[in-house]
Amino acid sequence: MTHVHITTWALGIILFFVALSLHKSGKRKGSRIVQMILRVFYLLIIGTGIELIMRYHIPVTMLYILKMAVGLWIIVIMEFILMRTTKDRRTSVLWIQFVIAILLVLYLGLKLPLGFHPFA
Ligand code: HEM
Numbered sequence: 001m002t003h004v005h006i007t008t009w010a011l012g013i014i015l016f017f018v019a020l021s022l023h024k025s026g027k028r029k030g031s032r033i034v035q036m037i038l039r040v041f042y043l044l045i046i047g048t049g050i051e052l053i054m055r056y057h058i059p060v061t062m063l064y065i066l067k068m069a070v071g072l073w074i075i076v077i078m079e080f081i082l083m084r085t086t087k088d089r090r091t092s093v094l095w096i097q098f099v100i101a102i103l104l105v106l107y108l109g110l111k112l113p114l115g116f117h118p119f120a
Helices: 001-024 028-055 062-086 094-110
Strands: none
Touching: 001 028, 001 062, 028 062, 062 094
C-alpha cells in the first residue's frame, strides 16, 4: 500500500513549515535541527516512492516518470525556500512553483493506479 509513502511526504511538508516558522520566530538553532530531520525525510520520501515501483513491479511509463520528477522538484523547492529564507532572499517565485508542483503531484499520484485514485 501507499500509506508509508503518504506518511513520509505529509510529515516532510509539516517539518518544512515547522522549520520556516521556527526561523521566522528567531529560533535559528531549532530551525536548523528541524531542517536536518527534514533532509532525512527527503530520503525517506524518495525511498518509499522507489520501493512502491519495485514492490509492485510497475512498468515505468511517462506518467510515472512525470510523477517522480514532480516529487523530486517539490523536494528541491523546499530546500531552496529554506536556504533563501535563511539568507533573507526573495522566495516568491519558489512559492508559486511550490503550489503548482503540490497540485500537480497530488493529481498525478491520485490518478496513478496504486492506493487512492479519485481521478483515475
Ligand atoms: C513531496 C513529494 C511527494 C509528494 C507530495 C507525493 C505524493 C504522492 C501521492 C499523493 C501519491 C498517491 C498515493 C495514493 O494514491 O495512495 C503518491 C504515489 C506515488 N509516489 Fe509520490 N509524492 C512525492 C514524492 C515522490 C518521489 C520523490 C517519488 C519517486 C522517487 C514518488 C513516487 C511515487 C510512486 C511510485 C507512487 C505510486 C503511484 C501509483 O501507482 O498510484 N513520489 N505520491
